[in-house]
Amino acid sequence: MLSVHGVSARYGEAQVLTDVTLDVQQGEIVTLVGRNGAGKTTLLRCLMGLHRSMSGRVELDGVDITRRSSHQRARLGLGYVPDDRGIYASLSVEENLLLPPVVDERAWSMDQVYEAFPVLADRRRQTGTHLSGGEQQMLSIARVLRTGARMLLADEPTEGLSPLLVQQIGDIFRSVREHGITVLLIEQNLHFASSLADRHHLIARGQVVESLDNSEVKEREHELLEYLGI
Amino acid sequence: MDALLQQIFTGLVSGSFYALLALGLSVIFGMLGVVNFAHGAFYMLGAFGAVTVLDTIGVSFWLALVVVPLVLAVLGMVLERTLVRRLTSLDPLYNFLLTFGLALILQDLVRLKYGVSSQPYSRPDLLQGSFNLGLFTYPRYQVFVLVFSIVVSVAVWLVLSHTRIGMIVRASTERPELTSALGVNVGRWVTPVFGFGVALAGLAGVLAAPMRAVNSEMGGDLIIVIFAVVVIGGLGSVFGSVAAGYLIGMLTAVGNFYVPALSQSLVFILMALVLLLRPAGLFGREESMS
Ligand SMILES: Nc1ncnc2c1ncn2[C@@H]1O[C@H](COP(=O)(O)OP(=O)(O)OP(=O)(O)O)[C@@H](O)[C@H]1O
Ligand SMILES: [Mg+2]
Numbered sequence: 001m002l003s004v005h006g007v008s009a010r011y012g013e014a015q016v017l018t019d020v021t022l023d024v025q026q027g028e029i030v031t032l033v034g035r036n037g038a039g040k041t042t043l044l045r046c047l048m049g050l051h052r053s054m055s056g057r058v059e060l061d062g063v064d065i066t067r068r069s070s071h072q073r074a075r076l077g078l079g080y081v082p083d084d085r086g087i088y089a090s091l092s093v094e095e096n097l098l099l100p101p102v103v104d105e106r107a108w109s110m111d112q113v114y115e116a117f118p119v120l121a122d123r124r125r126q127t128g129t130h131l132s133g134g135e136q137q138m139l140s141i142a143r144v145l146r147t148g149a150r151m152l153l154a155d156e157p158t159e160g161l162s163p164l165l166v167q168q169i170g171d172i173f174r175s176v177r178e179h180g181i182t183v184l185l186i187e188q189n190l191h192f193a194s195s196l197a198d199r200h201h202l203i204a205r206g207q208v209v210e211s212l213d214n215s216e217v218k219e220r221e222h223e224l225l226e227y228l229g230i
Numbered sequence: 231m232d233a234l235l236q237q238i239f240t241g242l243v244s245g246s247f248y249a250l251l252a253l254g255l256s257v258i259f260g261m262l263g264v265v266n267f268a269h270g271a272f273y274m275l276g277a278f279g280a281v282t283v284l285d286t287i288g289v290s291f292w293l294a295l296v297v298v299p300l301v302l303a304v305l306g307m308v309l310e311r312t313l314v315r316r317l318t319s320l321d322p323l324y325n326f327l328l329t330f331g332l333a334l335i336l337q338d339l340v341r342l343k344y345g346v347s348s349q350p351y352s353r354p355d356l357l358q359g360s361f362n363l364g365l366f367t368y369p370r371y372q373v374f375v376l377v378f379s380i381v382v383s384v385a386v387w388l389v390l391s392h393t394r395i396g397m398i399v400r401a402s403t404e405r406p407e408l409t410s411a412l413g414v415n416v417g418r419w420v421t422p423v424f425g426f427g428v429a430l431a432g433l434a435g436v437l438a439a440p441m442r443a444v445n446s447e448m449g450g451d452l453i454i455v456i457f458a459v460v461v462i463g464g465l466g467s468v469f470g471s472v473a474a475g476y477l478i479g480m481l482t483a484v485g486n487f488y489v490p491a492l493s494q495s496l497v498f499i500l501m502a503l504v505l506l507l508r509p510a511g512l513f514g515r516e517e518s519m520s
Contacts, residue, residue: 048411074413086408090400098394099401100412147413 001026001182002047002151007056009042009206016042017206020056024151029173029183031193034203035229040186041083043203044153047184048080049073060151075103079149083156083186085140087128094124096139100147106179107148116175117142134165141172151182158189170196190225194218202228236366237487238480243372245479246379247273250434251452252459252471253386254427260403260466261416261423262310264317267329269456270449271336272302272428276435277444278340281349291354291440298436299429306428310421333450340446348443357440375437382433383472390468399423403466458501464514474512 002024009017017039024030032040045051047058049070058066065073074080088096097113097120114121117138123131131139137157144152154173158166166189173183173196187193193200194217202210202224217224255269279298283289289297309332317325357371390396401409402416410416435449442448455478463474478497486493504512 050407050411069410070407071410071413071415074411080408080411082408082411086405086412088401088404090404091397095397099397099409099414101414103413143412 001028001061002184003059004043004047005057005059007043007046007054007058009039009046009051009054011042011053015206017046017054020203020206020208022201022208022211024182024184026182027177027180028199029177029185029197031185031187031197031200032203033187033190033193033200033224033228035188038203039206040203041155042206044080044155044184044186047073047153048078074100074147074149077103077148077150079144079147079152081140081144081152081154081157083159085133085136087131087136087139089127089129091128092124093120093126093128093131093139096128097143097146100143102147104148104150106150108142108145110146113142113146116172134161134168137161137165137169138172141169141176145176145181149181151184152176153184155186156188157185158187158192166192190217190221190228194221204228232365234484234487236368237483239363239366239368239376240372241480241483242476243376243479244483245476246376247434247438247452247475248456248459248479249383249472249475250379250430250437251456252463252475253383253468254430255456255460256463256466256468256471257399257403258424258427259460260468261399261406262314262318262420263406264314264325264329265322265457266427267326267453268332268336269427269431270451270453271333272306272431272449273435273438273452274340274446274449275305275336276302276432277351277439277442277448278344278349278435279432280436280439281351281444284351291436294436294439295433299432302432303425303429307421307425309428310424314424315420333453337446337450344446346445346447348445351439351444353440369441371440375441378437379434382430386430387469387472395419455497458497461501462504462511464511467511467513470511470513 004020004022007017007020008015020043032043034040042051046054049068057064060076060078065076068076088099091099097110119135120139120142123135128136128139141152141154141157158169161169170192173185176183185193185197194214198214200212200214200217201208202212251269251273255266258264258266276298279301280291280294283294283297313328317328353371357374360367360369361373390399398414398419401414402419406416438448459474459478460471462478463470478500481500482493482496485496
């Protein structure tokens with residue numbers, strides 16, 4: 001579904017990604033795991049067309065989208081859930097949900113969204129940033145589900161959340177997969193990642209150092225935890 | 231007491247111009263990230279537009295109030311597409327050079343045609359004379375300006391807060407990059423928003439024609455105060471700009487009443503105080519500063 005060929009990226013002089021190649025198949029949940037500063041966020045920004053100084057190629061369903069602008073990529077079905085959750089302070093909860101245009105007929109209706117996330121229904125008139133961290137995370141995910149995105153790019157959605165909320169976010173991604181939506185997930189919590197995902201790419205110093213099936217990750221969990229230092 | 235009230239009223243009328251100009255400046259800054267130093271020149275063009283269409287083809291004040299802002303909106307959109315657009319990826323210094331340069335060019339073009347003396351423009355017949363406001367009488371035209379500017383500001387606020395376009399403008403102002411990553415073609419809205427901001431400046435210019443000296447300098451004097459108003463209201467905060475516009479108009483008038491010597495500097499003293507105590511401005515959000 002998504003393939004990344006030899007992507008490199010820099011911030012000014014600093015090389016942050018080097019020759020990253022990976023792929024995500026339709027219907028999979030795939031994680032990017034790596035310690036702080038490894039370049040995970042930068043990679044997601046490259047995929048979303050937000051990072052300008054990059055080289056390499058990005059394909060979505062065989063279509064080269066490397067030259068497409070970010071809004072075009074979103075309209076092709078990429079749903080972005082940024083690391084800071086990206087909730088607008090100048091928009092209400094409902095407006096946060098309605099802002100991104102619908103891109104596909106599989107889009108969730110507002111009723112569906114509110115049924116799946118009742119807390120958002122209760123708070124629809126409130127300012128987006130008045131929600132708690134967990135609620136903002138749900139809003140950020142619900143927002144791209146409402147567009148009918150075919151693939152979610154989610155940047156550490158469990159960061160800073162209580163175990164109970166992490167569990168809820170996990171359930172959300174499982175049901176997202178049941179809807180046939182593909183997920184590329186950045187995750188520092190290896191245990192959580194392996195409870196959810198099909199495959200994992202380990203990122204270190206801007207490179208993919210290993211690509212593993214979930215079973216391998218489960219077997220080597222201790223070794224990997226040590227290696228990642230997380 | 232009556233004299234003070236009258237002074238406050240005068241301040242609110244000045245504030246009407248501040249509000250309309252700051253509103254346009256603020257929307258433009260929010261959406262484009264451009265500080266438009268040519269805003270005062272567009273205001274001046276609005277006033278000259280009213281004078282010109284009256285002298286050449288006999289267009290009345292009322293019609294000018296519609297036509298001139300529309301023409302300026304088109305001019306603004308052309309300038310955005312051809313020049314201002316190029317600023318996005320450049321050092322902010324170019325923003326200053328381009329928009330300030332534009333202001334000088336527009337001023338000189340007007341001076342070339344009209345010279346330096348002020349152009350006469352009389353009030354529309356309907357607004358001659360005065361209203362009795364109970365405690366004091368006040369020129370009808372000035373009352374009209376105040377009411378009209380409030381109506382326009384409220385209308386803009388309603389559009390921004392209740393329509394899809396308004397939602398897109400608010401979102402793009404707050405997080406332009408994220409907004410495009412969510413599938414909104416932010417670039418498509420940039421040109422009309424710039425045109426709209428310029429049209430508001432033109433509208434203020436038409437409103438000024440019957441009560442202010444219409445000359446090529448009129449915008450340059452005002453724009454400095456407008457920048458202070460926008461900073462006090464909170465950069466990028468539309469509501470803040472309007473509220474600060476009327477507030478500053480009023481406070482300046484009151485200050486002028488008690489300490490005339492301060493009349494020119496009061497606004498900048500206020501700006502310095504606001505920057506010290508609330509760097510994001512009275513109505514700005516702290517997080518939108520980053
Ligand atoms: N705006 C920036 N300017 C300069 N360098 C940056 C910038 N953003 C990130 N970097 C650097 O790029 C590298 C990769 O950062 P990135 O945010 O992609 O890492 P990450 O894997 O997402 O880390 P984290 O787990 O902390 O989110 C880091 O060394 C970081 O210091
Ligand atoms: Mg990150």
